[in-house]
Amino acid sequence: MKALAINSSAREDSNTAIMLNKVLDKLSKDGIETELYQMAGKHIHGCTACYKCIANKDKRCAVDDDIFNECFEKMINSDIILLGSPIYFADITPELKCLIDRAGMVGRANDFLFKRKLGAAIIANRRAGGIHGFDSVNHFFLIEQMIVVGSSYWNIGIGKNKGDVEKDEEGMKTLIDLANNISWLAKKLI
DSSP: OEEEEEEOOSSTTOHHHHHHHHHHHHHHHTTOEEEEEEOTTOOOOOOOOOOHHHHHOSSSOSOOSSSHHHHHHHHHTOSEEEEEEEOBTTBOOHHHHHHHHHHHHHHHHTTOTTTTOEEEEEEEESSSOHHHHHHHHHHHHHHTTOEEOOOSSOSEEEOSSTTGGGGOHHHHHHHHHHHHHHHHHHHHHO
């Protein structure tokens, strides 16, 4: 089993990364291979609606001038996908939205490549608006026929400055509960 966490924050090692690593650390201790991919400083753009992915069926986007195909390959080679985002004006980052839109198209064009993979949204939030971003990610997982793993609360951490999310005791506990649920389910699927 392999877990991939994608941090869509514009800042490397951000609150979002801290939260993703909290889950990855627990999964690693449970014997699951883990990887954190950080999108900070990398370029990705939205789907051009060229539909070449449907014609080509080669598990790639025909637009190959950004990080999408690299991310997508990591996603399809993983059993567990964690998508992390800070909240900007009540939604996920534009980079994560671009990844979701294109991954959704290419995945569906190639017979639902994400079907039955495990997925969880991880949201870093300063104060409010996190539920909409949480829902945005989960809608992607659900339409791709993935299994959304739940926790004891929504996977949202509260914090403004780097490291503040670690002070959010309930948020950190929620991430540990999420990791335990992912590990438990992964063992059942083996």
